[in-house]
Amino acid sequence: MTITLRHETPQDIATIESVTTSAFLNAEHTDHNEHLIVNALRDAGALTLSLVALDDQHLGEQHIVGHASISPVTISGGESGWYGLAPVSVLPDFQGKGIGSALVKQILVELKSTGAAGCVVLGDPAFYSRLGFVADDSLVLPGVPAEYFQTLAFKGQIPIGTVEFHAAFSVTS
Template identity: 40%
Template sequence: MLIRTEAPADILAIDRLLKSVFETDAEANLVMVLRENSRLTLSLVACSDEGEVIGHVLFTPVSIDGEELSWQGLAPLAVATSHQGKGIAKALVKEAFETLLDFGYPACVVLGDPNYYSKFGFTSASEFGLKCQWEVPEGAFQVQSLTEQTIPELLEGKTGTIEYSPEFLEL
């Protein structure tokens, strides 16, 4: 398996993957719009030995009450059904976190199953006075420091609402 940055030739393969993994086309459509509007910070693909795109992870900028702190939002993360349970998602997220840190991005948020995302080190954002811009179940909105600093150290006393790019409102 090879993990690398998305290339133009991957766009349709990513679209097919997202449409096959999620119940609706919303995630695939969101990724296309984010790409068209240059809102992608990092987009990685996992490829099989034959070159087939079997996994994808995307990161976009988020803000806290409108303030840019170089934080990123993970959405979406997808692995082809036939390749799930093989550590591909974990490898994608690990590589992404290392790359984001290399580029100076200190933290990441995610909206998803806390049991799943806790495997990647995410914890409930509400513990740090952070909330999602949408109504979500308790614990579903999570945060992870990518640096040696803790989330409270990164926040420096700030609390508030994490806001995603406007394209997410169209979901």
């Protein structure tokens, strides 16, 4: 399997929605609105980075099998330049093959190159710790267990405060 990563295009939007819906269909701890979040971020102009993963060996055509997005977060202490990684989606048949890791690594490289201060993620500590994220009680996301909310500082120290994701994360329909 050969995977290619690239930025989303307008022609990818419907497929990204389908991939995201499928990826979270049987996931625990979800409201199953991840596809709505991506669309709401895009509509609000808050989708800072959006990458897709393409499987190059499917009947000679490229098909989107994964997606990752980055959007700005607000920190109560007023620090700027921090972003949230979410959602990260890989079609169930392609999970466990390194596609999610490749998407996250690439999107973080691109985010860091923009001069961002850091990134936060809400997710599986076993997965995200392999990619450099650490649980740090300096930054808090209310209502979630601390070990599942992780940070990655690109420069400086991890700020102290409460994190708020973009309003698009509250979308329900």
